[in-house]
Amino acid sequence: MSIESFYEYPAGIALSIFLQGLREGKLIASRCGKCNTSHIPPRSYCAKCLNPINDFHEITGLGFVETFTCSHISLDGSQAQPVTWVYVRFEGVEGGLLHRLDPSVAPEKALKVRPVYHGERIGSILDIKWFTKAE
Numbered sequence: 001m002s003i004e005s006f007y008e009y010p011a012g013i014a015l016s017i018f019l020q021g022l023r024e025g026k027l028i029a030s031r032c033g034k035c036n037t038s039h040i041p042p043r044s045y046c047a048k049c050l051n052p053i054n055d056f057h058e059i060t061g062l063g064f065v066e067t068f069t070c071s072h073i074s075l076d077g078s079q080a081q082p083v084t085w086v087y088v089r090f091e092g093v094e095g096g097l098l099h100r101l102d103p104s105v106a107p108e109k110a111l112k113v114r115p116v117y118h119g120e121r122i123g124s125i126l127d128i129k130w131f132t133k134a135e
């Protein structure tokens, strides 16, 4: 049995800026003007000091794999081609992004990675095709 559910989720200011950045092929983080902490995905309020945030900046450095796992089952429970999921963090930035790893790359902790974007983007986390090993 399945239940269909249709809803709209308002992204809010910080996440909207993040999604617009993805459409432009950029990773956008927030920076707290009080304690200088950066977050990705960006936040409207600092997680450390609760200061309102209105400073957003592009992350231009490489990411690194914090951890990874391999899935052999798709979301509907059927068997699927294995997918490696990586949690990517960025130096000096709190938080991170969970995404796929390029299937031609062997996963390892601390692997330096960069996002690979689709050519046509819509402002979605899926505008990132996957992360791949940075050369």
Ligand SMILES: [Zn+2]
Binding pocket: 032, 033, 034, 035, 036, 037, 046, 047, 048, 049, 050, 051
């Ligand atoms: Zn802060």
